Amino acid sequence: MQATQPGGSQWPTLVDWFASHALGLAIFTPAAVACWTGEVFHLLHAGRRKRNGLLLLLVCIVTIGVFGQSRFHLLYCALPPIALLAFQADASAVLVGPLMCLAIAVWFTMHGSGPFWIEPYGSMQARIFALQLYLVAALAIALPISVAQAQRNRLIARLRDGERRYQVLAENATDIVMSVGLDGRIIYVSPRIIPVLGYAPEDLIGVRYSELVLPDDCDAIVTAFESLTAAKAEVSLDSRLRRPDGQARWIKTYLRLVVDPFSGKPEMLAVTVRDITERKTAEQRLADERTELQGLAFRDGLTGLFNRRHFDRELERVWRQHTHAESRNPVAAMMIDIDAFKSYNDHDGHQSGDECLRRVAQAIASAARRPTDIAARYGGEEFALILADTDQHGALIVAERIRAGIENLRIPHPACQTGIVTISVGVAAQRPGEDGDGSALVAAADKALYSAKQRGRNRACMVDTDVVSHIAG
Incomplete structure (x- = not known):
């Protein structure tokens, strides 16, 4: 069987047919997709129903005005409402609007009215084809505007939502x-x-x-x-x-x-x-408590002077520091004992004894004037001093100052032969060496204190460097 070849006169008809159907698909496909996806139901959204309805009504009125007469070339006057629809309405309304415009335009054109009857078209098919091109052009204008506007609206919504969330978080944080x-x-x-x-x-x-x-x-x-x-x-x-x-x-x-x-x-x-x-506030309170605890650990609660623990630590530190120093200046130690203090307690009572200890401690602290001088209650009625960078002569001057200062307090002591509270002081001084430590210095000062007691009390005695070195050895 032989295939029939279309004649040359059939090709224009076939092309027109194909083009017409292609334009129809281009017009109706977006609307079909909107119906299929349910986008068209957004027209009925309560918050948008009125606005979408007014814009679609405007498109219908303008389209009727354009295609309901054949005297004036108003064809492109129908495009501004469609563009406005693209800017203001939802995508579903943008797809429905051109279809309504198409239905109105086709009806008037088929009944011999509209701008396409002003131009000398050869047939009704040519007018309809021109109308399709016109609607495709309208969609080509409206759809990109609608897509861009939809993206813009989504961006604005996201920005507003982000701003709202930020405000809620900021106000409730x-x-x-x-x-x-x-x-x-x-x-x-x-x-x-x-x-x-x-x-x-x-x-x-x-x-x-x-x-x-x-x-x-x-x-x-x-x-x-x-x-x-x-x-x-x-x-x-x-x-x-x-x-x-x-x-x-x-x-x-x-x-x-x-x-x-x-x-x-x-x-x-x-x-x-x-x-x-x-x-x-809590950190400061803890720091104050730590300082207070440190003070309790290294301070004597009765006199306010350092205790023996702190004295021993400072003596070791000063001795080590002077051992490694280039000058190796001498270090002096001083042991102080209140004369006949047991008799004072027995005669005046322990409360008076405590007050006496406090007054003596204040006098000793006042005599230890330099920041590096360490005054401590060594135990009972005994006190001790560390005098850094002090030789025998300087230490003896300080000792005499302390002895005289306590004597001038004139604290009554009936059990003592002087009738007032006095002290005995033992002094020792030495240049620190690589061998030995500060304990020998304290032992020498204690030996000097014993000598002061033996010589009648209320005096200061000193041992020479050889005695300290002998004790250390």
Whole structure:
């Protein structure tokens, strides 16, 4: 069987047929997709129903006005409502609008009215074909606008949603959230600042953040801002902020640089402020307690002088320090004992004895004037001193000063032959050497104290260097 070849006159008809159907598919396919995906039902959304209906009604009215007459060339007047529909309405309305325009235009064109009857078209088929091209052109204008507008609306919605979420988090966070410009001026403050620091957010807008902290901490804040802007890092620091009532609060400030994602340039600073006053107060209380405990560990509770434990540690430290020093200056030790103190206690009682110990301790501390002098209660009625960089002559002068100072207190002591409280002092001094330690020095001073007791008390005695060296050996 032989295939029939189409004649040359059939080709234009076939091309017209194909083009006409292709245009029809181009017009109806978007609408079919909208119906298939359910997008068309968005027309009935309660929040958009009125706006979509008014825009579609405008398209219908303008299309009727354009195609309902054949005197004026108003064909392109039907495009602005479709463009407006693309800008303002949902995608479903954009797809339905051209179809309504097409239905109205076809009806008027088929009944001999409209702009296509003004032009000298050869047939009705040519007019319909031109009408299809016109609608395809309208869709080509409307659909890209609608897609771009939909993307824009989604972006705006995401931005609004992000802003809303940020605002909810900022307003309900336990910390204070701020946005600060690169110049250090506050742009935004969360309401949390009202109960925490007592400021109204609107009163801080435009204020430099560094102006809120105390002057002593201002330089640290300014330096942190500058380093953050230069290094694009995160910074945290503690500072003190003054409340409107004048009360100072400790705050911890977290600074983070916000960079514009498009330009890559710094945009502003995100600042989080946390009130740490309670933590700082607790830390200070612990530090005070630690200092107090340290004082209890190394201080004598009755006299306020150092105790024997601290005396032994300081003697070892001073001796070691002078051993390794180039000059090797001498170190002096002094042992002090209240004369006939047991009789004083037996005669006046322990309370008076404690008061006597306190007064003697004050006199000894007053005589030990240099910051390096260490005065301690060695035990019972015994006291001890360490005099760094002091030779025998200098130590003896200090000893005599202490003895005379206590004698001048004129504390009554009926059991003593002088009638007042006196002391006996033993003094020893030596240059530290590589061998031995400070214990020999104390032993020598104690030997000198025994000698002072033997010689009648109320005096200061000294042993020479050879005795100290003999004890050390």
